[in-house]
Amino acid sequence: MSPLRVLLVANPEKAHVLPMFPLAWALRTAGHDVRVACTPWFADVVTQAGLTAVPVGRDYDLWKLLDRSMHTLPDWSYRPEYGLPAPYDAAHEPDRATWEHLTEGYERIVSLWHKPASFPMIADLVRFARQWGPDLILWEPLAMAGPIAAEACGAAHGRLLWSVDVFGATRRQFLRLKEQRPEGERGDPLADWLGGYARMYGGEFSESMVTGRFTVDQLPASLATDGLPGRLPLRFVPYGGPAVLPKWLWTRPERPRVALTMGLSSTDHDAGYAIDVQGVLDALDGLDVEIVATVADAERHKLARVPANARLVPYVPLHDLARTCDLAIHHGGFGTFLTFARHPVPQLLLPWDFDGPVLGRRAAEQGGSLAIRADEATAESVRAAVLRLLTEPAFKERATALRDEIDATPSPNELVPRLEELTAAHRSTTR
Structure with a gap:
């Protein structure tokens, strides 16, 4: 034609x-x-x-x-x-x-x-x-x-x-x-x-x-x-714009890696994060995990402390980060969720805006994720959800089933x- x-x-x-x-x-x-x-x-x-x-x-x-x-x-x-x-x-x-x-x-x-x-x-x-x-x-x-x-x-x-x-x-x-x-x-x-x-x-x-x-x-x-x-x-095929792969992302870490990301939209428009980043970092402090948190430079001054097990970066290619992770915590964004779902990574969604809460509910019903409203996410509830996602095999099994469904599309x-x-x-x- x-x-x-x-x-x-x-x-x-x-x-x-x-x-x-x-x-x-x-x-x-x-x-x-x-x-x-x-x-x-x-x-x-x-x-x-x-x-x-x-x-x-x-x-x-x-x-x-x-x-x-x-x-x-x-x-x-x-x-x-x-x-x-x-x-x-x-x-x-x-x-x-x-x-x-x-x-x-x-x-x-x-x-x-x-x-x-x-x-x-x-x-x-x-x-x-x-x-x-x-x-x-x-x-x-x-x-x-x-x-x-x-x-x-x-x-x-x-x-x-x-x-x-x-x-x-x-x-x-x-x-x-x-x-x-x-x-x-x-x-x-x-x-x-x-x-x-x-x-x-x-x-x-x-x-x-x-x-x-x-x-x-x-x-x-x-x-x-x-x-x-x-x-x-x-x-869904991930694309997040121009990116450079850092050497520390070439291999998986020895400890479980947890990604914490809030997407690009909020900071692109000077809106800040709906998620309490400090509270989430505090919830992960002391766990035997490696945290990779994407925190924009404009938002770092809001953090009073950073756990010793956390690496803060302003940006990282999300699809490359996802393949090395055991868990993702994020704002419930469409692209973020599907990027981690392709690898397949259990996820904790902390949604607030537009369709994020709806997607979070459906993801939890599917079985590979948990969801907590952003304004209701406490250090205790986040820590408990993280421990479940990392230790209960059913979440990884359901995340794998979702990955297989995506691959068949x-x-x-x-x-x-x-x-x-x-x-x-x-x-x-x-x-």
């Missing part, structure tokens, strides 16, 4: 875009032409991965933008039980799956989240897409400029997830309730907003603008959202032919 033109669209956030790059490279090595649309300041993240960036729109910091928007309402905050804002909390709290809650949640999330995060990119992205003519657009679920541009230029398009699919699950619940409403009482704030852009560029709203023609999901089936149509499983290269088929089926024939 002729080479496809493939456009990836992502907000300027590493946690969203880095999981897209292995599939981007699989498409490249299959002979397709790949571009990554992003805001200007984020282009370096793309080019460091050896991919071609297309700067569009104007610069913004996603975290700061959303923080400013959300604080315009005094009662607006992440729900600590699950870390999800309305309406997405309804995806995992059945008692909140009501018409009133979902409608109000969509109204707020559109005005405080989707509009501010998408508006800076939309016009320029549509202009580029119409000029370049992509056959396929892959967009991460918060980059709503992606489906708008796809509908404007006639490209096939789908979502590429970096989280539990709370977006699709919430939409499924909303549509079910919408069908039960009287004809004149079916308000749909998300469809109204997206439909306005679709009409601006000569089209009409369709549900594919919310959930894509298909969805590429990197979570293994045992952890993924059940029953969503158009799901394409994809094996199609690799990025194996998924490319299916994407080629879907592109042929869904792109416009009149463009």
